Amino acid sequence: MNAQTPDPSKPGLAIGIDIGGTKVAAGVVDEHGAVLAEQRRRTPGRDPRAVEATIVELVSELGKDHQIDSVGIGAAGWMDLSGGTVLFSPHLAWRNEPLRENLERLLRRPVMLTNDADAAAWAEWKFGKARGESRLVCITLGTGIGGAMVMDGRLERGRFGVAGEFGHQVIMPGGHRCECGNRGCWEQYASGNALGREARELARANSPVAQELLRVVDGEIDSITGTVVTELAQQGDPASIELIEDIGSWLGLGLANLAAALDPGMFVVGGGLCGAGELLLTPTRRAFKRNLTGRGFRPAARIELAELGSSAGLIGAADLSRSPRTS
């Protein structure tokens, strides 16, 4: 989509790969953050070996037409501080997985491994919406909620490398069970998964407002996903618009919580759910203002949509693979 005429002799090219709960995106990225070639796949189930095989395949295909200096992976999991091991992934099957070592053996070259949300935040800070922001918080709304911080131009990864898991802050004690094992996590209320679940429940309740949702999936309620709802909302379906407003209310509340704790200058919101655009952003900003502690007596962070869209993760992973380590 973002492909430009490839220039095999161009120096400083890197492959970035973004592994999410549902999609794998890979691209060849130049030193200015431009994507010269891009490929996407569905995440091949939860088997770690299948995910590795997909990565190897993508690197091999993208490497055919380009001279690649380095490879960077942003993965939907919690990395240890050394960037070698995926400690845990709520949405994939990694548990203490030595992913970097496995990939370096398979690819026969050094690999930079980082969290997918860190990669996306890095791209937005370096090439996208948040250039120059000294205190940036990024939220990636996909299957769940990814989170990352860039402070004074450095990714803030915490003491053990797993900072930024904002999606697993409990926002509703005793609430919905989360893939992380706990209950009431923020991402159970503000994510693509949450949007799909709420829509399916509405459809199952056989509510008269859910007619359009039921129609587009021919009554197959299990086929209603966040993407289906987002598309219907953009076509003007009132129930789908309301469902996205609900997500925005929870998103804004959670951002107000993060502002209380972190006081950033800007929030950048990216990920698949951002396809909803203003349908999501307007209720989010409203709930943020409504819930910001000290409102009226403090400057408030801006809330902006990501500029690099669904390519942010791969762009950031590619860039981090060529930079000296930044945190």
Next chain:
Amino acid sequence: MNAQTPDPSKPGLAIGIDIGGTKVAAGVVDEHGAVLAEQRRRTPGRDPRAVEATIVELVSELGKDHQIDSVGIGAAGWMDLSGGTVLFSPHLAWRNEPLRENLERLLRRPVMLTNDADAAAWAEWKFGKARGESRLVCITLGTGIGGAMVMDGRLERGRFGVAGEFGHQVIMPGGHRCECGNRGCWEQYASGNALGREARELARANSPVAQELLRVVDGEIDSITGTVVTELAQQGDPASIELIEDIGSWLGLGLANLAAALDPGMFVVGGGLCGAGELLLTPTRRAFKRNLTGRGFRPAARIELAELGSSAGLIGAADLSRSPRTS
């Protein structure tokens, strides 16, 4: 209490003053963090002028016997990044108050102004429990919850200077009304105020388990405060022990939320409520482990009681007044 023989010729002495919702503590502090003289007062109501007068009085009294190089104030309010203005204080009457300018006029010398929780965290990092910790989160449990972060040896104050207001993260949507104006803030569930409120409600319900609480205040339910409950718990009153366990459960849940976001190496918990010691710490650690996302697959922060007790704030304020600005 911590007074040692004063040495008027000793260089590098600073006065630190910690202004909380109920108490003002002031002390003369040397460059190693030792308190040479200390005085305490009740916070004189909510009138900003009365608070200023108390500060002037304390500086004057402490200055009589010591050669003072600088004065630092840690105040329970949200400072702007320049450290000149208290933007807002949930527990005191400051609203866009130019406190530093007022005090410099009254005291005729430069004054360093910072948040009280920042001051306490700085003291614990430099002289107390958290020496050498690269990612420290401090929680001060008093009237409300104060919060602060020290990262790589610097206070992290956010883009606008008001980071660390963890106590105003919503942990129970639609819950108890908070002094900040919102509902369901963490400090409504884990603070001295919360402990007092819960105990009074239990007593008002005329529950048979509240007998001892009612007895010690001669049936004057409004006299039941967090301090009363803490003292009764230490004497073994089962209901008071349970009430502190409830506070610990909420405290541990909130710390797990902060670990998800910030991934510190250590939490230091200070403030008046820490007088409860292990009665508070044991249920806190239990709830933290129970709610930590990714538990079993990640290193976990330690939770420790503050070492400098109720003097941490004044020690930190004094030290920051003589240091070059650290953030």
